[in-house]
Amino acid sequence: xxxxxxxxxxVLEVYAAIDVGGTKIAVGIGTDDGELKxxxxxxxxxxxxxxxxxxxxxxxxxxxxQEANVSNQDLVRVGLGTPGPLDGPVLLEAxxxxxxxxxxxxxxxxxxxxxxxxxxxxxTAAGIGEWMYGSGRGTNHCxxxxxxxxxxxxxxxxxxxxxxxxxxxxxxxxxxxxxxxxSCPAGHRGCLETLASGTAIQRTGRERQSQSPxxxxxxxxxxxxxxxxxxxxxxxxxxxxxxAADWLxxxxxxxxxxxxxxxxxxxxxVGTHAPADYRERLGNGIRRWALPALGxxxxxxxxxxxxxxxxxxxLALAVMEN
Numbered sequence: 001x002x003x004x005x006x007x008x009x010x011v012l013e014v015y016a017a018i019d020v021g022g023t024k025i026a027v028g029i030g031t032d033d034g035e036l037k038x039x040x041x042x043x044x045x046x047x048x049x050x051x052x053x054x055x056x057x058x059x060x061x062x063x064x065x066q067e068a069n070v071s072n073q074d075l076v077r078v079g080l081g082t083p084g085p086l087d088g089p090v091l092l093e094a095x096x097x098x099x100x101x102x103x104x105x106x107x108x109x110x111x112x113x114x115x116x117x118x119x120x121x122x123x124t125a126a127g128i129g130e131w132m133y134g135s136g137r138g139t140n141h142c143x144x145x146x147x148x149x150x151x152x153x154x155x156x157x158x159x160x161x162x163x164x165x166x167x168x169x170x171x172x173x174x175x176x177x178x179x180x181x182x183s184c185p186a187g188h189r190g191c192l193e194t195l196a197s198g199t200a201i202q203r204t205g206r207e208r209q210s211q212s213p214x215x216x217x218x219x220x221x222x223x224x225x226x227x228x229x230x231x232x233x234x235x236x237x238x239x240x241x242x243x244a245a246d247w248l249x250x251x252x253x254x255x256x257x258x259x260x261x262x263x264x265x266x267x268x269x270v271g272t273h274a275p276a277d278y279r280e281r282l283g284n285g286i287r288r289w290a291l292p293a294l295g296x297x298x299x300x301x302x303x304x305x306x307x308x309x310x311x312x313x314x315l316a317l318a319v320m321e322n
Contacts, residue, residue: 013076014068015318016061016115019310020044020082020122022096027060029068029075030315032322034133037068039311046096050103058112078117079318080105081125081310086167089119095185118321120163122310123170126267127154128161128320129313134304135265143261144303145172147248148268151193154313157259161320173197175251196248198223198270204240205229212236223270231275245278249285256290256298267303 012031019026021044028039040060048056065075082105083094089106091097109117120128127136127144136142136156144154151173155162163169173193174186181190194200205226209215214229214237229237252264264286266272266279279300287295305312 013319013322014070014074015076015315015322016065016078016113017311017314017318018057018061018078018080019125019314020057020080021310022083022094025057025060026311027057027064028311028315029064029070030311032319034312034315036308036311036315037070038064040064040067044097046099049099050108053100053103054105054108054112058109061109061113072114075113075115077318077322078109078113078115079125079314079316079321080109080117080119081122081314081317082119084121084168085171086119086121088167089117116321118317119167120161120313120317121152121154121167121170122313123152123172124154124161124163124167125313125317126305126309127156127170127265127313129305129309129316130154130265130267130303131156132316132319133312134309135301136263139262141259141261142263142265143255143259144265144267145252145255145271146268147197147266147271147274149197149199151197151248151251151268153255155259172251172255175254177247177251192247192251196244196251198268201226201240201244201270204243205237208236208240224273227274227278241278242281245281246285249282250289252282252300253286253289253295256286256294260294261298263299263301265301265303267305267309272303272306 017028026041028036030036085092091103105119106117130136130144131142140159142156146152153170153172175192176190177192178190182194183189184191184194202223205221214234215221226237230241283300
């Protein structure tokens with residue numbers, strides 16, 4: 001963190017942040033107090049070879065550094081959040097990004113930028129961001145759960161991130177809840193993602209469209225339509241959302257019993273934008289299924305960082321590593 005000047009003012013340190021996603025890659029320059037000075041977004045091209053990916057990302061870092069009027073010598077570290085699974089800084093696999101298998105983010109970017117690079121799973125990075133700059137500030141035991149197309153978690157224990165042996169801790173969406181359930185892309189059946197993610201809500205909405213007065217008027221049902229029907233009082237939509245919330249709450253109760261967090265931050269497209277009574281149902285489910293002494297103390301809150309959560313998480317990762 002930044003040192004103090006003679007008059008007590010803080011000297012802010014400068015970091016680069018990279019948020020890698022399946023459709024876009026965001027790059028930013030920020031300070032250790034959580035302010036982004038410049039950002040750049042590029043579309044992800046799955047046809048890029050590994051060297052081209054690294055060249056383009058490194059070039060974007062240089063571009064935003066120049067826009068922020070920061071010299072290369074003033075950059076302390078780069079933080080990068082990426083989909084997994086990982087083997088440390090190496091990308092083992094990523095959906096729809098098959099050319100990138102084996103990409104070593106750390107070695108590749110350090111050789112191009114000559115700055116230390118820290119790499120984390122994207123959900124873990126977002127969890128660090130919410131803990132450092134968002135809803136989890138001031139806590140020592142914080143769980144971040146993203147509910148969107150998939151489901152993942154970032155884990156903060158005793159003020160430190162928990163990444164696991166290879167950097168893949170927090171694959172919360174792949175907890176098997178129903179061994180006889182639907183298959184998931186990871187090769188299991190009945191994972192939490194198949195029951196409670198935005199994708200699961202959309203799929204069930206389409207399956208039950210003909211039963212719902214609200215949904216039957218639509219050409220193509222999306223996740224947001226099921227939530228809209230829920231808020232409009234449609235019974236079928238309400239049943240779909242309640243079922244998904246109950247499965248998620250059951251999964252969250254396992255996290256509560258395992259990690260005894262002070263706070264669970266709910267993010268992602270579904271988690272952030274869902275109505276308050278969805279989160280209330282999650283809280284009720286946690287208190288129903290977790291050990292009472294643990295479930296009664298945990299607070300369930302929405303994420304604060306919004307669309308910048310990935311970049312802020314990567315920034316927070318870089319700051320935490322320093």
